[in-house]
Structures are given as structure tokens and as C-alpha cells.
Amino acid sequence: MSSLSVANTKFTLDLFRKLRKDGDNVFYSPVSILSALAMLDLGARGNTALQMEKVLHFNEITEKATKKPTAPHAGESGNVHQEIQKFLTELNKPSEAYNLKIANRVYGEKEFQFLQEYLDGIKKFYLATVESLDFKNAPEESRKKINSWVESQTNGRVWEGYSWGLSEYRAQAIVLEDIQALFLHVRDPPWENRRGGAEEGSKDGHFNFAFLEDVQAKILEMPYKGNDLSMVLLLPNEADGLQELEDKLTAEKLMEWTSPRSMEMTNVDLRLPRFKVEETFDLETMLSAMGMEDVFCPQKADLSGMTGTQDLSVSKVMHKSFVEVNEEGTEAVAATGGVAGTLSIPMPPVSFYCDHPFLFFIKQNKTHSILFFGRVSSP
Numbered sequence: 001m002s003s004l005s006v007a008n009t010k011f012t013l014d015l016f017r018k019l020r021k022d023g024d025n026v027f028y029s030p031v032s033i034l035s036a037l038a039m040l041d042l043g044a045r046g047n048t049a050l051q052m053e054k055v056l057h058f059n060e061i062t063e064k065a066t067k068k069p070t071a072p073h074a075g076e077s078g079n080v081h082q083e084i085q086k087f088l089t090e091l092n093k094p095s096e097a098y099n100l101k102i103a104n105r106v107y108g109e110k111e112f113q114f115l116q117e118y119l120d121g122i123k124k125f126y127l128a129t130v131e132s133l134d135f136k137n138a139p140e141e142s143r144k145k146i147n148s149w150v151e152s153q154t155n156g157r158v159w160e161g162y163s164w165g166l167s168e169y170r171a172q173a174i175v176l177e178d179i180q181a182l183f184l185h186v187r188d189p190p191w192e193n194r195r196g197g198a199e200e201g202s203k204d205g206h207f208n209f210a211f212l213e214d215v216q217a218k219i220l221e222m223p224y225k226g227n228d229l230s231m232v233l234l235l236p237n238e239a240d241g242l243q244e245l246e247d248k249l250t251a252e253k254l255m256e257w258t259s260p261r262s263m264e265m266t267n268v269d270l271r272l273p274r275f276k277v278e279e280t281f282d283l284e285t286m287l288s289a290m291g292m293e294d295v296f297c298p299q300k301a302d303l304s305g306m307t308g309t310q311d312l313s314v315s316k317v318m319h320k321s322f323v324e325v326n327e328e329g330t331e332a333v334a335a336t337g338g339v340a341g342t343l344s345i346p347m348p349p350v351s352f353y354c355d356h357p358f359l360f361f362i363k364q365n366k367t368h369s370i371l372f373f374g375r376v377s378s379p
Contacts, residue, residue, distance in 0.1 A: 005368045008034055010251040012361075012370050014055070016284040020246065026278040027374035028321050031091075032259040034102045037287075038084055040295065040314065043306030048294040053080075055292045073090075085125040092127070100371075105127040107146060107215065108312075109135050117304045120343060128205035134194070135316065142188060160344045166261060188340075202233055203297050209266035209350060215248045216241055220255050220352050221267060229371070231325075231362050232270070234260060239356035242375070258363075276324040283317040323355050323362075 012030035019026050035057055041052045053059045058080045078223060106122070108114060110132035122128045133142040208221035216237045223230045236245045256262055284296050294300040301313035356375075361373040 002083070002367060004080070004087060006251070007254070008369050009255055011337075012373050013053070013249060013251050013254070014058060014290060015249070015286065016246075016373060016375075018289060019281065023376040025275075025277045025279075025375060026280045027323055027372065028319060029372050031087075031369055031371050032102055032104075032321075033283065033317075033319050035084055035126060036087065036101065036319075037292075037317070038081065039104060039106060039126050039128060040303070041339040042081055042121050042125065043118050045168055045304050046302040048302040049299070051292050051294055055135065055287065057291045079141065081121070081125045081190055087369065088125075090367060090368075091364065094281065095226060100229075101230055105149065106130045107133050107135075107142070108306075109133070111136070112312060113305050114306055115308055120148075130319070159288060165251045181282050196291075206265050207268045207270065209268055209352070210257065210263045215245050215253075216330070217245050218350075218352065219263065220270065221258070221263060223365075228365060229362060230365055231360060233352070233354065234359040235352060235354055236255065236356070236358070241359040242377075246375075252266040256366075258368075268352050271353045271355065272325065273354055276321045277374055277376070281319045284314070287317060321372065323374065326349070 011034050015028070015030060015033065016026065019028060029377050036059070037052065037056060041049060041056065042060065047371065050279055061083065088102065091100060104126055105128055108130055108206075112132075117129055122130065125314055131145075134143060135142050179343050209219065211218050212234075218235055218237065220233045220235070221230050234245065234249075288296055289298050294302070295314050298311075298313040302310050303312045303314075304310050306312060357375065357377045359373075359375050362371050363369060364371055
């Protein structure tokens with residue numbers, strides 16, 4: 001597992017602890033949020049940069065990721081931004097099995113002139129652009145412009161909950177926007193639909209599976225066609241066991257549980273409810289509570305790598321995500337291969353019934369990076 005994937009996993013769980021609320025569904029894209037914030041880090045300096053890199057766990061990746069005086073030097077070998085560039089390039093490769101779209105954009109108050117080296121840096125490393133808007137004098141037009149871009153990046157999906165007010169902007173502000181959308185092409189439905197009561201799908205098949213005795217739960221990996229992506233399900237043994245599972249969950253345990261040596265191909269009777277989760281988050285308060293404080297404070301923010309001055313701060317960090325899992329919109333195919341062993345009598349399948357709250361995430365298998373993470377409390 002790469003150091004960037006480790007940082008992503010740690011950031012995933014740090015943010016989950018801020019986003020979760022008792023009894024609520026949760027869904028977000030940690031890798032999208034991380035890459036968007038990394039665009040800010042590219043232009044951050046001083047204590048602002050140190051805080052951001054600690055929250056994003058970039059300081060743990062390599063000593064070569066130490067902040068350089070200007071953005072062009074961020075491309076040096078071993079730098080975190082170059083690692084993200086490699087990851088995004090891998091992520092955006094076309095696939096017949098799915099359509100994955102990650103889109104980042106920085107909206108800046110038009111009074112500020114961005115440094116050309118910063119513009120070149122985010123275009124090179126993040127495949128992104130900066131757009132200037134008149135937050136001060138035309139906030140409504142700015143809002144419509146951002147909403148229009150969101151809709152264009154999500155195949156026409158309109159995010160009704162996305163309606164920030166007109167008084168939330170200052171002249172000394174930028175807005176960070178990030179989206180990650182995953183559209184899975186359907187070929188063979190992964191299970192038969194069963195109607196009556198809670199709608200769910202059921203399928204017997206061989207999946208990577210393990211019992212997690214230390215947290216009284218079980219884990220199952222459900223690969224998508226092509227095996228580039230997988231959905232991983234974390235199910236407590238007891239109906240009321242999710243809180244305990246979440247409290248004991250760490251990045252180190254999650255990486256250990258999902259490693260090839262920890263799971264075995266097992267015959268499983270899988271039952272998964274149909275569910276849909278759509279979330280919109282304003283992340284400023286949560287990120288500040290995690291330690292990223294100065295970037296949101298006009299008196300302390302140092303984003304001089306963006307403009308050459310220290311009079312710019314972040315006003316909002318907005319994140320939108322959507323997932324729908326059903327027999328028509330999700331394509332989960334059982335992995336081929338048999339269960340290792342010498343018994344000639346077929347073993348009965350292990351039951352994996354998601355009939356109570358559970359955690360799930362979608363990961364890219366080549367980079368071991370978590371693309372989406374969520375909790376389903378009520379399908």
C-alpha cells in the first residue's frame with residue numbers, strides 16, 4: 001500500500017468521526033475531499049501549510065514533501081503533489097466497467113490575481129482550474145455559476161440541498177469545490193430482487209471474507225466487474241453493534257482487515273438492502289476542529305503561494321456525494337475461484353445478512369485508495 005493510500009485511509013476515518021451522527025446515514029468521498037484540499041496546500045505557506053499537511057497526513061508521506069518556496073518546485077521527485085498526480089491519472093483511466101469522474105475547481109474572488117505558477121501547478125497535478133467570480137458584488141450570480149458547473153460535472157444531477165446564502169462571502173475569500181461521481185454500468189444484475197417488506201437483494205457466491213473477532217463483526221469484499229473497484233461491507237454481529245465497531249475502528253485495523261492475507265475466498269449467502277444516500281456537507285467547521293484552523297481565518301491564513309500576498313482566506317469547503325445500490329444500478333460480481341481446502345463435501349455458505357446498520361466503502365484495488373465511505377443506518 002502506498003504512503004498516499006495510507007494518508008487517505010487515516011484522513012477517511014478522521015473525517016468520519018466528525019461527520020457521523022447517531023442513527024444517520026453518512027456518505028462522502030474522502031479521496032475527492034483530500035485532493036481538493038491538496039490544491040489549497042499547494043498554495044499554502046507557513047503555519048497554514050503545516051496545519052493542513054498534518055490534518056491530511058501529508059507530513060507522514062515523505063520528508064521530500066516539505067513545503068517549497070514556490071509552486072513549480074512541488075513537482076520534485078517524491079513530493080506529495082506528484083504522488084497525487086500519479087493517482088489521479090490512474091483514477092481517470094477509461095474503463096468499460098464503470099465511469100468514474102473526479103472534478104475539482106477553485107473559485108476565487110476576482111479582485112485577486114493568482115500567480116501563474118500556482119495556476120500551472122493545479123492544472124498539472126490536479127487537472128483543475130481556478131475561476132474568478134464576483135463574490136462581493138454579485139453573490140447570486142456566483143452561486144448560480146457554481147451550481148451550473150456542479151450539474152455539468154454530475155451528468156445533469158441537480159443538488160437541491162446546495163443553496164448557500166448571499167451573505168456568506170467576503171472579498172478576501174475563495175470557495176473550494178469538489179465532486180466525485182461514480183457511475184457503474186449494468187450488465188448482469190448481481191442478485192435477484194426480492195420484494196415484500198424491506199427490499200433487498202440476495203446472492204450466493206464466493207467472496208473475500210473474514211470474521212473480525214476483536215470487534216465482533218465480519219467483513220466482505222464485493223468486486224465490481226473488471227475487478228478494478230470493490231465494495232467492502234463491515235457488518236457488526238449484533239444488531240446494535242455498530243457503535244462499538246465504529247469506536248474501535250482505526251486506519252491500521254482497516255488496512256489489516258482488507259489485506260489479502262486477512263481475507264479468504266468463502267462461499268457466502270449475501271443479502272444486501274437496496275439503499276440510496278445523498279449528502280451535501282459544508283466542511284469548514286469540521287476541518288477546523290481537526291486542526292486546519294488558520295486557512296479559514298482572514299487574520300492568520302497564509303495562501304501566499306496562490307497570490308503572492310497573505311490577504312486571502314478560505315470561505316467555504318463544500319462537498320457533495322451520492323450513491324444508490326440496487327439490482328439495477330450496482331454491478332457486483334462474485335470473484336471466481338474456489339475455497340482452499342481438502343474437504344470433498346461442499347461447505348454451507350456463511351450468512352452475511354445486512355439487516356441492521358453497517359459500514360461500507362468503495363475502493364480502487366490497484367492503489368488501495370478509498371473512493372467513497374459511508375454508513376447505512378436506514379436504507
